[in-house]
Amino acid sequence: MANLCHLGTASVTRQLQDLATHPYNLAREGALQADGRIEKYVCSSGPFRLLYSTQRVDERVLDGLQQLADECGLVEQFVRMRSGEVMNRIDGFECENRQVLHTSCRDLFTANPKSPEATAKMRAELDRLKEFLGDVERGAIVNERGETFTTMINVGIGGSDLGPRAIYEALKPYGLPGRSVQFIANVDPDDAAEKLAQVDLSRTLVNIVSKSGTTLETLTNELLVVNRLREAGLDPAHHCLAVTGQGSPMDNPEKYLRSFYMYDYIGGRYSATSMVGAVMLGFYLGYDQLLEFLEGAAIIDYTAENRDVRENVPLLMALLGVWNHNFLGSASLAILPYSQALHRFPAHLQQCDMESNGKSVDRQGGTVNYLTGPVVWGEPGTNGQHAFYQLLHQGTEIVPVEFIGFIKSQYGSDLEVKGSSSQEKLLANLLAQALAMAVGRPDENPNRNFAGNRPSMVLMAERLTPQTMGALLAIYEAKIVFQGFVWNINSFDQEGVQLGKILATRILESMKGRVESGAEVEKRFLEAATTGINTTHDG
Numbered sequence: 001m002a003n004l005c006h007l008g009t010a011s012v013t014r015q016l017q018d019l020a021t022h023p024y025n026l027a028r029e030g031a032l033q034a035d036g037r038i039e040k041y042v043c044s045s046g047p048f049r050l051l052y053s054t055q056r057v058d059e060r061v062l063d064g065l066q067q068l069a070d071e072c073g074l075v076e077q078f079v080r081m082r083s084g085e086v087m088n089r090i091d092g093f094e095c096e097n098r099q100v101l102h103t104s105c106r107d108l109f110t111a112n113p114k115s116p117e118a119t120a121k122m123r124a125e126l127d128r129l130k131e132f133l134g135d136v137e138r139g140a141i142v143n144e145r146g147e148t149f150t151t152m153i154n155v156g157i158g159g160s161d162l163g164p165r166a167i168y169e170a171l172k173p174y175g176l177p178g179r180s181v182q183f184i185a186n187v188d189p190d191d192a193a194e195k196l197a198q199v200d201l202s203r204t205l206v207n208i209v210s211k212s213g214t215t216l217e218t219l220t221n222e223l224l225v226v227n228r229l230r231e232a233g234l235d236p237a238h239h240c241l242a243v244t245g246q247g248s249p250m251d252n253p254e255k256y257l258r259s260f261y262m263y264d265y266i267g268g269r270y271s272a273t274s275m276v277g278a279v280m281l282g283f284y285l286g287y288d289q290l291l292e293f294l295e296g297a298a299i300i301d302y303t304a305e306n307r308d309v310r311e312n313v314p315l316l317m318a319l320l321g322v323w324n325h326n327f328l329g330s331a332s333l334a335i336l337p338y339s340q341a342l343h344r345f346p347a348h349l350q351q352c353d354m355e356s357n358g359k360s361v362d363r364q365g366g367t368v369n370y371l372t373g374p375v376v377w378g379e380p381g382t383n384g385q386h387a388f389y390q391l392l393h394q395g396t397e398i399v400p401v402e403f404i405g406f407i408k409s410q411y412g413s414d415l416e417v418k419g420s421s422s423q424e425k426l427l428a429n430l431l432a433q434a435l436a437m438a439v440g441r442p443d444e445n446p447n448r449n450f451a452g453n454r455p456s457m458v459l460m461a462e463r464l465t466p467q468t469m470g471a472l473l474a475i476y477e478a479k480i481v482f483q484g485f486v487w488n489i490n491s492f493d494q495e496g497v498q499l500g501k502i503l504a505t506r507i508l509e510s511m512k513g514r515v516e517s518g519a520e521v522e523k524r525f526l527e528a529a530t531t532g533i534n535t536t537h538d539g
């Protein structure tokens with residue numbers, strides 16, 4: 001294993017490698033209770049507590065991780081990022097070369113924001129949004145028949161869909177009466193068809209979200225929805241909103257009822273707290289609850305500046321992830337919320353983490369010789385328990401788990417069955433899974449033996465509210481950024497998605513019989529895929 005940190009010394013890496021040859025054995029008799037470990041290995045940031053006694057760490061490993069964090073200057077880099085340093089770059093190579101200022105979108109609750117100019121721009125956009133939402137609420141902005149808008153369709157993909165959608169799903173109980181949101185992302189026409197069938201277009205605002213204003217799926221779906229509006233005798237300019245980058249091809253306020261901006265220093269997958277999430281969330285939750293959500297994220301951004309790994313949840317999560325991935329050799333990471341409301345959150349984190357840290361070159365353009373981002377996946381518990389937990393407990397692959405749980409349910413409507421409420425059952429199951437993974441259970445029957453010693457951590461808060469959701473989002477954003485700093489990679493670009501887009505365009509050309517020179521392989525691949533299959537068009 002090479003030195004993991006461009007800035008740190010090789011000695012801390014060697015020290016952690018040595019410790020990784022005999023990591024803490026959670027399955028040893030009494031290991032989990034030893035030295036007050038369960039109570040001691042708890043860390044708090046904002047509304048969240050992280051229980052990490054079920055990780056394969058001890059004081060020496062934690063000291064080593066602290067040293068790694070210090071030598072890599074993780075918190076210093078985080079602060080510099082927040083203050084506007086150009087961190088989206090690869091030295092000496094053509095690259096996006098941008099600041100990374102998603103945190104500026106929520107740095108609204110202090111007189112001295114870290115990046116005043118960026119926060120001032122967000123404030124201006126929020127003021128415009130507040131006015132717009134007020135007009136919609138008061139009935140000053142209505143449809144052609146003088147009726148109020150009740151529904152929003154959010155058209156976007158990737159970062160312009162996943163984060164906002166996950167948050168909307170998470171905060172459904174907090175919606176304004178009578179309001180709902182639908183999402184169209186996939187270029188699969190069935191996605192749009194299904195969503196459009198569920199709405200009364202005349203009372204629908206269509207929020208078209210694309211930072212670049214060039215994404216094929218979003219532009220296609222925009223046209224599809226616009227077409228439908230026209231077919232229904234509705235004027236798209238009275239129904240459509242745009243959220244886009246300033247100067248993008250979609251930056252054409254004439255076409256839209258309102259246009260809102262996000263800026264090139266906000267990465268798509270980090271954009272949920274920019275206008276990308278704010279327009280939809282403001283419509284659904286109302287402006288005040290939107291601010292609560294942003295405040296939750298802001299609280300975490302400040303706590304993430306604490307250099308003590310034992311007192312900084314996202315920093316600790318990042319380093320425990322590095323420990324499991326780089327030193328103990330786990331390839332993937334399961335994020336398992338015990339909250340149905342968070343059912344889309346793992347999908348959002350998949351993009352946020354894998355698009356950020358799925359990199360093979362470092363910030364100097366050199367090829368890395370250590371593992372970078374893990375494969376991230378997950379589903380809510382307890383559903384997952386009846387699906388893939390078999391592998392988590394007895395499979396040959398060790399998959400570290402990040403459990404997320406809440407003490408109280410959102411609706412508070414629950415039933416006591418067999419002496420416990422459903423919420424209690426949910427929580428008991430979460431904790432049971434973390435314990436079972438850690439301590440296991442020996443059995444003479446090998447098929448029933450649980451080896452244990454499988455690491456997990458538990459992230460807990462009282463209740464999933466707009467503010468806790470903001471905090472949860474910011475914890476994960478900061479965790480991902482910290483890990484990118486450890487690996488000395490640029491977590492803020494996504495060149496790896498470009499090739500597929502180019503080849504898809506060439507294949508589309510082939511479908512139309514226009515084979516570009518040099519595109520023969522695409523043509524032959526298309527033919528092999530479609531020959532012999534009945535391709536009657538149904539319109």
Ligand SMILES: O=P(O)(O)OC[C@H]1O[C@](O)(CO)[C@@H](O)[C@@H]1O
Nearest residue numbers: 158159160210211212215268497
């Ligand atoms: O908001 P846009 O520019 O339409 O991009 C959507 C998504 O596409 C990507 O660029 C990847 O193709 C993501 O990074 C981004 O979140």
